[in-house]
Amino acid sequence: MLLALTLLNTSQAADTLTRYSILSWRDLSRAISQCFDWNMPINMLLGPEDAYYISPTKEDLAAMVAFVLENKEKTPYVEESWDCDNFAREAKHWMDVWALRNYRNSRAAVTVGVAYVKLFIVLPDGEKFPLAYHALNVIRRSDGQWFFYEPQNGQLEPIELSLEDGSVEVVKINL
Numbered sequence: 001m002l003l004a005l006t007l008l009n010t011s012q013a014a015d016t017l018t019r020y021s022i023l024s025w026r027d028l029s030r031a032i033s034q035c036f037d038w039n040m041p042i043n044m045l046l047g048p049e050d051a052y053y054i055s056p057t058k059e060d061l062a063a064m065v066a067f068v069l070e071n072k073e074k075t076p077y078v079e080e081s082w083d084c085d086n087f088a089r090e091a092k093h094w095m096d097v098w099a100l101r102n103y104r105n106s107r108a109a110v111t112v113g114v115a116y117v118k119l120f121i122v123l124p125d126g127e128k129f130p131l132a133y134h135a136l137n138v139i140r141r142s143d144g145q146w147f148f149y150e151p152q153n154g155q156l157e158p159i160e161l162s163l164e165d166g167s168v169e170v171v172k173i174n175l
């Protein structure tokens, strides 16, 4: 019985990588609060801006990232006027465009956000020191896995890698 349940769960997990997942704004807000250790407000002022959200499959996520690389301005870094927040908003824009073209009938926004985070230097003994504020993207895949996407170098990695060691703390997420 246990084996059967395990097999079922594995098969369900595989399904969610290839099938879209739709969340209401309330469920998205709860998922973000749970995954990022940051309480996303459930209101129009600071919470999700749309009613429903669609999460890309594994294949679609790869296509979205490629679409950003293909279309972005490639503007060099300019202090304040074209820095991390601008790169992150630009990447979100192109992912929104990709989703509009590919999920036109979903009537849902894509789960790509701009995350404002505080970075820390973490010493081996766990002591940490504030380093800087930063902006980058967060993306939820259809199986519920969240990723940080660094639009300045195209790197995509599971959020656990940065959150678990305490080197990144989320201050705000807009999506």
Ligand SMILES: [Ca+2]
Pocket: 080, 081, 082, 083, 084, 085, 086
């Ligand atoms: Ca800026």
